[in-house]
Amino acid sequence: MTLTVSGLHAGYGGGTVLHGVDLQVEEGTALAVLGRNGAGKTTLVHTIAGLLRARQGTVVLDDTNLTGRPAHKVARAGVGLVPQGRRVFASLTVAEHLQLSRRSGEWTVPKVLELLPRLGERLRNKGNQLSGGEAQMLAIARALLTQPRLLLLDEPCEGLAVELAARVRAVVAELSRGGLTVLLVEQQPEHALAVADHVALLSDGRVVATHTADELRAAPHLTDQVLSVTTHA
Known part of the structure:
Protein backbone atom coordinates (compact mmCIF):
# COMPACT_ATOMS: atom_id res chain seq x y z
CA MET A 1 0.00 0.00 0.00
CA THR A 2 1.32 3.43 -0.95
CA LEU A 3 1.01 6.31 1.50
CA THR A 4 0.75 9.81 0.06
CA VAL A 5 0.82 12.86 2.31
CA SER A 6 0.16 16.15 0.53
CA GLY A 7 0.32 19.70 1.86
CA LEU A 8 -0.20 18.58 5.46
CA HIS A 9 -0.68 21.26 8.11
CA ALA A 10 -1.33 20.30 11.73
CA GLY A 11 -0.71 21.52 15.26
CA TYR A 12 -2.01 21.90 18.78
CA GLY A 13 -4.21 24.66 20.15
CA GLY A 14 -3.35 27.87 18.36
CA GLY A 15 0.08 26.70 17.20
CA THR A 16 0.98 25.09 13.88
CA VAL A 17 3.69 22.41 13.91
CA LEU A 18 3.53 20.96 10.39
CA HIS A 19 3.72 23.41 7.51
CA GLY A 20 2.73 21.80 4.22
CA VAL A 21 4.44 18.41 4.56
CA ASP A 22 4.62 16.29 1.39
CA LEU A 23 5.68 12.64 1.62
CA GLN A 24 5.24 9.43 -0.31
CA VAL A 25 6.01 5.91 0.88
CA GLU A 26 5.82 3.38 -1.92
CA GLU A 27 4.29 -0.01 -1.25
CA GLY A 28 6.72 -2.45 0.34
CA THR A 29 9.35 0.18 1.12
CA ALA A 30 10.50 1.93 4.28
CA LEU A 31 10.75 5.70 4.63
CA ALA A 32 12.45 7.27 7.63
CA VAL A 33 11.62 10.83 8.64
CA LEU A 34 14.73 12.19 10.32
CA GLY A 35 14.76 15.32 12.45
CA ARG A 36 15.79 16.71 15.80
CA ASN A 37 13.50 17.06 18.84
CA GLY A 38 10.71 19.51 18.13
CA ALA A 39 10.89 19.14 14.35
CA GLY A 40 7.33 17.77 14.18
CA LYS A 41 8.01 14.04 13.83
CA THR A 47 -1.85 13.15 12.19
CA ILE A 48 -1.44 10.21 9.82
CA ALA A 49 -2.80 7.85 12.48
CA GLY A 50 -5.86 10.01 13.13
CA LEU A 51 -4.90 10.96 16.68
CA LEU A 52 -4.61 14.57 15.58
CA ARG A 53 -6.83 16.24 13.01
CA ALA A 54 -5.15 17.83 10.00
CA ARG A 55 -5.86 21.53 9.50
CA GLN A 56 -5.08 21.34 5.81
CA GLY A 57 -3.83 18.79 3.31
CA THR A 58 -4.53 15.10 2.71
CA VAL A 59 -3.44 11.66 3.89
CA VAL A 60 -4.21 8.93 1.34
CA LEU A 61 -3.48 5.20 1.58
CA ASP A 62 -3.69 3.86 -1.97
CA ASP A 63 -7.15 5.09 -3.04
CA THR A 64 -8.49 5.54 0.50
CA ASN A 65 -8.58 9.11 1.80
CA LEU A 66 -7.85 8.96 5.54
CA THR A 67 -7.91 12.71 6.07
CA GLY A 68 -10.06 13.65 9.05
CA ARG A 69 -10.94 10.08 10.01
CA PRO A 70 -10.74 9.23 13.71
CA ALA A 71 -7.99 6.92 14.88
CA HIS A 72 -10.11 3.76 15.11
CA LYS A 73 -11.24 4.14 11.49
CA VAL A 74 -7.69 4.82 10.33
CA ALA A 75 -6.62 1.62 12.11
CA ARG A 76 -9.41 -0.34 10.41
CA ALA A 77 -8.21 0.99 7.06
CA GLY A 78 -4.89 -0.77 7.67
CA VAL A 79 -2.64 1.62 9.59
CA GLY A 80 -0.77 0.16 12.56
CA LEU A 81 0.95 2.37 15.12
CA VAL A 82 3.94 1.67 17.37
CA PRO A 83 3.86 4.78 19.56
CA GLN A 84 6.75 6.57 21.16
CA GLY A 85 7.39 5.23 24.65
CA ARG A 86 5.85 1.79 23.97
CA ARG A 87 2.55 2.56 25.78
CA VAL A 88 1.94 -0.98 27.00
CA PHE A 89 -0.58 -1.58 29.80
CA ALA A 90 1.15 -2.16 33.11
CA SER A 91 -1.51 -4.49 34.53
CA LEU A 92 -2.02 -6.72 31.47
CA THR A 93 0.10 -9.75 30.66
CA VAL A 94 1.85 -10.16 27.34
CA ALA A 95 -0.69 -12.83 26.38
CA GLU A 96 -3.57 -10.49 27.22
CA HIS A 97 -2.05 -7.70 25.11
CA LEU A 98 -1.79 -10.07 22.16
CA GLN A 99 -5.32 -11.40 22.50
CA LEU A 100 -6.83 -7.93 22.78
CA SER A 101 -5.01 -6.75 19.65
CA ARG A 102 -5.73 -9.81 17.52
CA ARG A 103 -7.78 -9.49 14.34
CA SER A 104 -8.20 -12.17 11.70
CA GLY A 105 -5.63 -12.07 8.94
CA GLU A 106 -2.08 -12.92 7.98
CA TRP A 107 -0.54 -12.04 11.33
CA THR A 108 -1.45 -14.60 14.01
CA VAL A 109 -0.16 -14.89 17.55
CA PRO A 110 2.09 -17.87 16.66
CA LYS A 111 3.53 -15.98 13.67
CA VAL A 112 4.23 -12.91 15.81
CA LEU A 113 5.94 -15.06 18.44
CA GLU A 114 8.06 -16.68 15.73
CA LEU A 115 9.24 -13.21 14.71
CA LEU A 116 9.66 -12.09 18.33
CA PRO A 117 10.51 -15.25 20.28
CA ARG A 118 11.41 -13.44 23.49
CA LEU A 119 7.73 -12.58 23.94
CA GLY A 120 6.90 -16.28 23.96
CA GLU A 121 9.00 -16.61 27.10
CA ARG A 122 7.20 -13.71 28.77
CA LEU A 123 3.55 -14.45 28.04
CA ARG A 124 2.58 -14.48 31.71
CA ASN A 125 4.52 -11.36 32.61
CA LYS A 126 2.69 -8.07 33.00
CA GLY A 127 3.57 -4.93 31.14
CA ASN A 128 5.33 -3.43 34.14
CA GLN A 129 7.57 -6.50 34.41
CA LEU A 130 9.09 -6.13 30.95
CA SER A 131 12.39 -4.56 30.01
CA GLY A 132 12.39 -1.62 27.62
CA GLY A 133 13.34 -3.88 24.72
CA GLU A 134 10.66 -6.43 25.58
CA ALA A 135 8.05 -3.69 25.85
CA GLN A 136 9.07 -2.38 22.41
CA MET A 137 8.76 -5.86 20.94
CA LEU A 138 5.31 -6.13 22.49
CA ALA A 139 4.30 -2.78 20.98
CA ILE A 140 5.40 -4.04 17.56
CA ALA A 141 3.59 -7.36 18.04
CA ARG A 142 0.42 -5.59 19.11
CA ALA A 143 0.50 -3.42 16.00
CA LEU A 144 1.12 -6.38 13.67
CA LEU A 145 -1.87 -8.28 15.06
CA THR A 146 -4.16 -5.49 13.84
CA GLN A 147 -3.20 -6.60 10.28
CA PRO A 148 -1.65 -3.33 9.09
CA ARG A 149 -0.90 -2.50 5.47
CA LEU A 150 1.12 0.49 6.69
CA LEU A 151 3.17 0.42 9.89
CA LEU A 152 4.02 3.70 11.65
CA LEU A 153 6.84 3.67 14.21
CA ASP A 154 7.66 6.64 16.42
CA GLU A 155 11.34 6.44 17.49
CA PRO A 156 11.26 2.67 18.09
CA CYS A 157 14.88 2.54 19.32
CA GLU A 158 14.56 5.40 21.82
CA GLY A 159 16.04 4.59 25.23
CA LEU A 160 17.18 1.09 24.31
CA ALA A 161 20.60 -0.41 24.91
CA VAL A 162 22.76 -0.81 21.80
CA GLU A 163 22.11 -4.52 21.31
CA LEU A 164 18.35 -4.14 21.85
CA ALA A 165 18.16 -1.22 19.45
CA ALA A 166 19.95 -3.36 16.86
CA ARG A 167 17.38 -6.12 17.36
CA VAL A 168 14.49 -3.70 16.88
CA ARG A 169 16.10 -2.35 13.71
CA ALA A 170 16.54 -5.88 12.40
CA VAL A 171 12.88 -6.69 13.03
CA VAL A 172 11.66 -3.54 11.28
CA ALA A 173 13.96 -4.17 8.33
CA GLU A 174 12.68 -7.75 8.07
CA LEU A 175 9.09 -6.52 8.02
CA SER A 176 9.88 -4.09 5.23
CA ARG A 177 11.68 -6.74 3.20
CA GLY A 178 8.62 -8.93 3.66
CA GLY A 179 6.47 -6.38 1.82
CA LEU A 180 5.03 -4.25 4.61
CA THR A 181 5.00 -0.50 3.94
CA VAL A 182 6.85 1.24 6.78
CA LEU A 183 7.15 4.84 7.93
CA LEU A 184 9.31 5.50 10.96
CA VAL A 185 10.44 8.73 12.54
CA GLU A 186 13.88 9.02 14.09
CA GLN A 187 16.43 11.53 15.33
CA GLN A 188 19.41 9.16 15.12
CA PRO A 189 20.76 8.63 11.58
CA GLU A 190 22.18 5.20 12.38
CA HIS A 191 18.71 3.90 13.26
CA ALA A 192 17.10 5.42 10.16
CA LEU A 193 19.77 4.23 7.73
CA ALA A 194 19.71 0.67 9.08
CA VAL A 195 16.05 0.32 8.09
CA ALA A 196 15.00 2.81 5.43
CA ASP A 197 15.13 2.82 1.65
CA HIS A 198 14.60 6.59 1.61
CA VAL A 199 15.00 9.31 4.24
CA ALA A 200 13.06 12.58 4.44
CA LEU A 201 14.74 15.35 6.41
CA LEU A 202 12.27 17.28 8.57
CA SER A 203 13.10 20.71 9.98
CA ASP A 204 10.68 23.03 11.78
CA GLY A 205 7.68 21.15 10.44
CA ARG A 206 8.83 21.14 6.81
CA VAL A 207 10.43 18.47 4.64
CA VAL A 208 13.59 20.15 3.42
CA ALA A 209 15.05 17.25 1.42
CA THR A 210 14.57 13.59 0.59
CA HIS A 211 17.45 11.23 -0.16
CA THR A 212 18.01 7.56 -0.67
CA ALA A 213 19.62 5.81 2.27
CA ASP A 214 22.64 5.08 0.09
CA GLU A 215 23.07 8.80 -0.66
CA LEU A 216 23.13 9.64 3.05
CA ARG A 217 25.56 6.85 3.85
CA ALA A 218 27.89 8.26 1.22
CA ALA A 219 27.40 11.88 2.34
CA PRO A 220 26.49 11.93 6.05
CA HIS A 221 27.01 15.70 6.21
CA LEU A 222 23.66 16.11 4.43
CA THR A 223 21.90 15.47 7.74
CA ASP A 224 23.94 17.98 9.73
CA GLN A 225 21.71 21.00 9.19
CA VAL A 226 18.45 19.37 10.26
CA LEU A 227 20.01 17.62 13.26
CA SER A 228 22.05 20.56 14.56
CA VAL A 229 20.45 22.60 17.32
CA THR A 230 22.83 25.48 16.66
CA THR A 231 21.53 26.04 13.13
CA HIS A 232 18.13 26.89 14.61
CA ALA A 233 19.37 29.18 17.35
Missing part, protein backbone atom coordinates in the same frame (compact mmCIF):
# COMPACT_ATOMS: atom_id res chain seq x y z
CA THR A 42 5.48 12.81 16.40
CA THR A 43 2.92 15.36 15.20
CA LEU A 44 3.29 13.88 11.72
CA VAL A 45 2.76 10.33 12.96
CA HIS A 46 -0.23 11.32 15.09
Whole structure:
Protein backbone atom coordinates (compact mmCIF):
# COMPACT_ATOMS: atom_id res chain seq x y z
CA MET A 1 0.00 0.00 0.00
CA THR A 2 1.32 3.43 -0.95
CA LEU A 3 1.01 6.31 1.50
CA THR A 4 0.75 9.81 0.06
CA VAL A 5 0.82 12.86 2.31
CA SER A 6 0.16 16.15 0.53
CA GLY A 7 0.32 19.70 1.86
CA LEU A 8 -0.20 18.58 5.46
CA HIS A 9 -0.68 21.26 8.11
CA ALA A 10 -1.33 20.30 11.73
CA GLY A 11 -0.71 21.52 15.26
CA TYR A 12 -2.01 21.90 18.78
CA GLY A 13 -4.21 24.66 20.15
CA GLY A 14 -3.35 27.87 18.36
CA GLY A 15 0.08 26.70 17.20
CA THR A 16 0.98 25.09 13.88
CA VAL A 17 3.69 22.41 13.91
CA LEU A 18 3.53 20.96 10.39
CA HIS A 19 3.72 23.41 7.51
CA GLY A 20 2.73 21.80 4.22
CA VAL A 21 4.44 18.41 4.56
CA ASP A 22 4.62 16.29 1.39
CA LEU A 23 5.68 12.64 1.62
CA GLN A 24 5.24 9.43 -0.31
CA VAL A 25 6.01 5.91 0.88
CA GLU A 26 5.82 3.38 -1.92
CA GLU A 27 4.29 -0.01 -1.25
CA GLY A 28 6.72 -2.45 0.34
CA THR A 29 9.35 0.18 1.12
CA ALA A 30 10.50 1.93 4.28
CA LEU A 31 10.75 5.70 4.63
CA ALA A 32 12.45 7.27 7.63
CA VAL A 33 11.62 10.83 8.64
CA LEU A 34 14.73 12.19 10.32
CA GLY A 35 14.76 15.32 12.45
CA ARG A 36 15.79 16.71 15.80
CA ASN A 37 13.50 17.06 18.84
CA GLY A 38 10.71 19.51 18.13
CA ALA A 39 10.89 19.14 14.35
CA GLY A 40 7.33 17.77 14.18
CA LYS A 41 8.01 14.04 13.83
CA THR A 42 5.48 12.81 16.40
CA THR A 43 2.92 15.36 15.20
CA LEU A 44 3.29 13.88 11.72
CA VAL A 45 2.76 10.33 12.96
CA HIS A 46 -0.23 11.32 15.09
CA THR A 47 -1.85 13.15 12.19
CA ILE A 48 -1.44 10.21 9.82
CA ALA A 49 -2.80 7.85 12.48
CA GLY A 50 -5.86 10.01 13.13
CA LEU A 51 -4.90 10.96 16.68
CA LEU A 52 -4.61 14.57 15.58
CA ARG A 53 -6.83 16.24 13.01
CA ALA A 54 -5.15 17.83 10.00
CA ARG A 55 -5.86 21.53 9.50
CA GLN A 56 -5.08 21.34 5.81
CA GLY A 57 -3.83 18.79 3.31
CA THR A 58 -4.53 15.10 2.71
CA VAL A 59 -3.44 11.66 3.89
CA VAL A 60 -4.21 8.93 1.34
CA LEU A 61 -3.48 5.20 1.58
CA ASP A 62 -3.69 3.86 -1.97
CA ASP A 63 -7.15 5.09 -3.04
CA THR A 64 -8.49 5.54 0.50
CA ASN A 65 -8.58 9.11 1.80
CA LEU A 66 -7.85 8.96 5.54
CA THR A 67 -7.91 12.71 6.07
CA GLY A 68 -10.06 13.65 9.05
CA ARG A 69 -10.94 10.08 10.01
CA PRO A 70 -10.74 9.23 13.71
CA ALA A 71 -7.99 6.92 14.88
CA HIS A 72 -10.11 3.76 15.11
CA LYS A 73 -11.24 4.14 11.49
CA VAL A 74 -7.69 4.82 10.33
CA ALA A 75 -6.62 1.62 12.11
CA ARG A 76 -9.41 -0.34 10.41
CA ALA A 77 -8.21 0.99 7.06
CA GLY A 78 -4.89 -0.77 7.67
CA VAL A 79 -2.64 1.62 9.59
CA GLY A 80 -0.77 0.16 12.56
CA LEU A 81 0.95 2.37 15.12
CA VAL A 82 3.94 1.67 17.37
CA PRO A 83 3.86 4.78 19.56
CA GLN A 84 6.75 6.57 21.16
CA GLY A 85 7.39 5.23 24.65
CA ARG A 86 5.85 1.79 23.97
CA ARG A 87 2.55 2.56 25.78
CA VAL A 88 1.94 -0.98 27.00
CA PHE A 89 -0.58 -1.58 29.80
CA ALA A 90 1.15 -2.16 33.11
CA SER A 91 -1.51 -4.49 34.53
CA LEU A 92 -2.02 -6.72 31.47
CA THR A 93 0.10 -9.75 30.66
CA VAL A 94 1.85 -10.16 27.34
CA ALA A 95 -0.69 -12.83 26.38
CA GLU A 96 -3.57 -10.49 27.22
CA HIS A 97 -2.05 -7.70 25.11
CA LEU A 98 -1.79 -10.07 22.16
CA GLN A 99 -5.32 -11.40 22.50
CA LEU A 100 -6.83 -7.93 22.78
CA SER A 101 -5.01 -6.75 19.65
CA ARG A 102 -5.73 -9.81 17.52
CA ARG A 103 -7.78 -9.49 14.34
CA SER A 104 -8.20 -12.17 11.70
CA GLY A 105 -5.63 -12.07 8.94
CA GLU A 106 -2.08 -12.92 7.98
CA TRP A 107 -0.54 -12.04 11.33
CA THR A 108 -1.45 -14.60 14.01
CA VAL A 109 -0.16 -14.89 17.55
CA PRO A 110 2.09 -17.87 16.66
CA LYS A 111 3.53 -15.98 13.67
CA VAL A 112 4.23 -12.91 15.81
CA LEU A 113 5.94 -15.06 18.44
CA GLU A 114 8.06 -16.68 15.73
CA LEU A 115 9.24 -13.21 14.71
CA LEU A 116 9.66 -12.09 18.33
CA PRO A 117 10.51 -15.25 20.28
CA ARG A 118 11.41 -13.44 23.49
CA LEU A 119 7.73 -12.58 23.94
CA GLY A 120 6.90 -16.28 23.96
CA GLU A 121 9.00 -16.61 27.10
CA ARG A 122 7.20 -13.71 28.77
CA LEU A 123 3.55 -14.45 28.04
CA ARG A 124 2.58 -14.48 31.71
CA ASN A 125 4.52 -11.36 32.61
CA LYS A 126 2.69 -8.07 33.00
CA GLY A 127 3.57 -4.93 31.14
CA ASN A 128 5.33 -3.43 34.14
CA GLN A 129 7.57 -6.50 34.41
CA LEU A 130 9.09 -6.13 30.95
CA SER A 131 12.39 -4.56 30.01
CA GLY A 132 12.39 -1.62 27.62
CA GLY A 133 13.34 -3.88 24.72
CA GLU A 134 10.66 -6.43 25.58
CA ALA A 135 8.05 -3.69 25.85
CA GLN A 136 9.07 -2.38 22.41
CA MET A 137 8.76 -5.86 20.94
CA LEU A 138 5.31 -6.13 22.49
CA ALA A 139 4.30 -2.78 20.98
CA ILE A 140 5.40 -4.04 17.56
CA ALA A 141 3.59 -7.36 18.04
CA ARG A 142 0.42 -5.59 19.11
CA ALA A 143 0.50 -3.42 16.00
CA LEU A 144 1.12 -6.38 13.67
CA LEU A 145 -1.87 -8.28 15.06
CA THR A 146 -4.16 -5.49 13.84
CA GLN A 147 -3.20 -6.60 10.28
CA PRO A 148 -1.65 -3.33 9.09
CA ARG A 149 -0.90 -2.50 5.47
CA LEU A 150 1.12 0.49 6.69
CA LEU A 151 3.17 0.42 9.89
CA LEU A 152 4.02 3.70 11.65
CA LEU A 153 6.84 3.67 14.21
CA ASP A 154 7.66 6.64 16.42
CA GLU A 155 11.34 6.44 17.49
CA PRO A 156 11.26 2.67 18.09
CA CYS A 157 14.88 2.54 19.32
CA GLU A 158 14.56 5.40 21.82
CA GLY A 159 16.04 4.59 25.23
CA LEU A 160 17.18 1.09 24.31
CA ALA A 161 20.60 -0.41 24.91
CA VAL A 162 22.76 -0.81 21.80
CA GLU A 163 22.11 -4.52 21.31
CA LEU A 164 18.35 -4.14 21.85
CA ALA A 165 18.16 -1.22 19.45
CA ALA A 166 19.95 -3.36 16.86
CA ARG A 167 17.38 -6.12 17.36
CA VAL A 168 14.49 -3.70 16.88
CA ARG A 169 16.10 -2.35 13.71
CA ALA A 170 16.54 -5.88 12.40
CA VAL A 171 12.88 -6.69 13.03
CA VAL A 172 11.66 -3.54 11.28
CA ALA A 173 13.96 -4.17 8.33
CA GLU A 174 12.68 -7.75 8.07
CA LEU A 175 9.09 -6.52 8.02
CA SER A 176 9.88 -4.09 5.23
CA ARG A 177 11.68 -6.74 3.20
CA GLY A 178 8.62 -8.93 3.66
CA GLY A 179 6.47 -6.38 1.82
CA LEU A 180 5.03 -4.25 4.61
CA THR A 181 5.00 -0.50 3.94
CA VAL A 182 6.85 1.24 6.78
CA LEU A 183 7.15 4.84 7.93
CA LEU A 184 9.31 5.50 10.96
CA VAL A 185 10.44 8.73 12.54
CA GLU A 186 13.88 9.02 14.09
CA GLN A 187 16.43 11.53 15.33
CA GLN A 188 19.41 9.16 15.12
CA PRO A 189 20.76 8.63 11.58
CA GLU A 190 22.18 5.20 12.38
CA HIS A 191 18.71 3.90 13.26
CA ALA A 192 17.10 5.42 10.16
CA LEU A 193 19.77 4.23 7.73
CA ALA A 194 19.71 0.67 9.08
CA VAL A 195 16.05 0.32 8.09
CA ALA A 196 15.00 2.81 5.43
CA ASP A 197 15.13 2.82 1.65
CA HIS A 198 14.60 6.59 1.61
CA VAL A 199 15.00 9.31 4.24
CA ALA A 200 13.06 12.58 4.44
CA LEU A 201 14.74 15.35 6.41
CA LEU A 202 12.27 17.28 8.57
CA SER A 203 13.10 20.71 9.98
CA ASP A 204 10.68 23.03 11.78
CA GLY A 205 7.68 21.15 10.44
CA ARG A 206 8.83 21.14 6.81
CA VAL A 207 10.43 18.47 4.64
CA VAL A 208 13.59 20.15 3.42
CA ALA A 209 15.05 17.25 1.42
CA THR A 210 14.57 13.59 0.59
CA HIS A 211 17.45 11.23 -0.16
CA THR A 212 18.01 7.56 -0.67
CA ALA A 213 19.62 5.81 2.27
CA ASP A 214 22.64 5.08 0.09
CA GLU A 215 23.07 8.80 -0.66
CA LEU A 216 23.13 9.64 3.05
CA ARG A 217 25.56 6.85 3.85
CA ALA A 218 27.89 8.26 1.22
CA ALA A 219 27.40 11.88 2.34
CA PRO A 220 26.49 11.93 6.05
CA HIS A 221 27.01 15.70 6.21
CA LEU A 222 23.66 16.11 4.43
CA THR A 223 21.90 15.47 7.74
CA ASP A 224 23.94 17.98 9.73
CA GLN A 225 21.71 21.00 9.19
CA VAL A 226 18.45 19.37 10.26
CA LEU A 227 20.01 17.62 13.26
CA SER A 228 22.05 20.56 14.56
CA VAL A 229 20.45 22.60 17.32
CA THR A 230 22.83 25.48 16.66
CA THR A 231 21.53 26.04 13.13
CA HIS A 232 18.13 26.89 14.61
CA ALA A 233 19.37 29.18 17.35
